[in-house]
Amino acid sequence: MNVDQSEIAKFSALAHRWWDPNSEFKPLHAINPLRLNWIKSFISLEGKQALDVGCGGGILAESMAQSGASATGIDLSEKALKVAELHALEVGAKLNYRAISAEALAQENAGQYDVVTCMEMLEHVPDPASVVRACAALAKPGGTLFFSTLNRNPKSYLFAILGAEYLLRLLPKGTHEYAKFIKPSELIAFTREAQLDLLGMKGMSYNPLTQVYSLGSDMDVNYMIAVRKCT
Numbered sequence: 001m002n003v004d005q006s007e008i009a010k011f012s013a014l015a016h017r018w019w020d021p022n023s024e025f026k027p028l029h030a031i032n033p034l035r036l037n038w039i040k041s042f043i044s045l046e047g048k049q050a051l052d053v054g055c056g057g058g059i060l061a062e063s064m065a066q067s068g069a070s071a072t073g074i075d076l077s078e079k080a081l082k083v084a085e086l087h088a089l090e091v092g093a094k095l096n097y098r099a100i101s102a103e104a105l106a107q108e109n110a111g112q113y114d115v116v117t118c119m120e121m122l123e124h125v126p127d128p129a130s131v132v133r134a135c136a137a138l139a140k141p142g143g144t145l146f147f148s149t150l151n152r153n154p155k156s157y158l159f160a161i162l163g164a165e166y167l168l169r170l171l172p173k174g175t176h177e178y179a180k181f182i183k184p185s186e187l188i189a190f191t192r193e194a195q196l197d198l199l200g201m202k203g204m205s206y207n208p209l210t211q212v213y214s215l216g217s218d219m220d221v222n223y224m225i226a227v228r229k230c231t
C-alpha cells in the first residue's frame with residue numbers, strides 16, 4: 001500500500017490535539033478559512049458530493065459539510081478519524097469518515113465526487129503521483145480537485161523546516177521531510193498524467209511578524225492548485 005506507517009503513527013500520536021487551535025495543528029486551523037474560500041471561488045459546495053483525502057481530524061472536511069456539501073473524509077489514521085467523528089458529533093456536522101486509502105476507495109467509488117480535496121498530505125506519502133491518480137479516478141468527469149503541498153527549494157527548507165519546526169516551533173520537529181516536498185512543476189505533471197486540466201494556483205504564506213497567513217502569488221513555500229477532470 002502507498003503509505004508510510006511512521007507518518008500515520010506521527011499523526012495518530014497527536015490526534016487528541018487536532019481541534020485545539022493552539023496545538024501543533026494551529027497552522028491548519030489558521031489556513032482553513034483561506035483554502036475553503038479559495039475552493040468556493042471555483043465551485044459552490046452546496047449539494048455537492050465532496051471527498052477529502054488525508055482528512056486527519058476533519059478540519060477541512062467538516063467545513064465543507066458545513067458549507068452544504070455531502071462530505072466524506074478518508075485517512076489511514078484511525079485515531080485521527082475517531083477525533084474527527086467526535087468533533088462532528090459535538091458541533092452537529094453531518095459527514096462520513098472512513099479508514100481507507102484513496103487508491104482503495106477508487107476501486108469502489110470511481111467517478112462519484114464533484115469535489116476532491118487532498119491538502120497537506122501528498123508530502124507524507126511514498127508515491128504522491130499514485131494519490132493524484134486515485135483522486136482523479138474518484139472525481140466525476142468535470143469534477144474539481146484541489147491539492148496543496150510544500151514546494152522544494154532552499155526557501156521552503158528555511159521556512160517550513162528550520163523556521164516552523166526549530167525556530168518558531170509551530171510544528172513538532174520531524175513533521176516534514178525535505179526530500180518529500182513537491183515542486184509545482186512536479187505536481188502539475190502528476191495531474192496532467194492523470195488527465196486533469198489546471199484551473200489555478202495559489203501560494204499560502206506565513207508572516208512571522210504579524211503571525212498571519214495569507215493567499216497570494218508566492219508559491220515558494222506552501223501552495224495549492226485547482227484542477228478539473230476532463231469530461
Ligand SMILES: C[S@@+](CC[C@H](N)C(=O)[O-])C[C@H]1O[C@@H](n2cnc3c(N)ncnc32)[C@H](O)[C@@H]1O
Pocket residue numbers: 002003004007008011012028053054055056057059060074075076077080100101102118119120121124125
Ligand atoms: C498534515 S495532515 C493534513 C490533514 C488535512 N488534510 C488538513 O489539511 O487539514 C496529513 C494527513 O495525511 C494522512 N495520511 C498520511 N498518509 C496517508 C495515506 N497514505 N492515506 C491517507 N491518509 C494519509 C495523515 O494521517 C494525516 O492525517
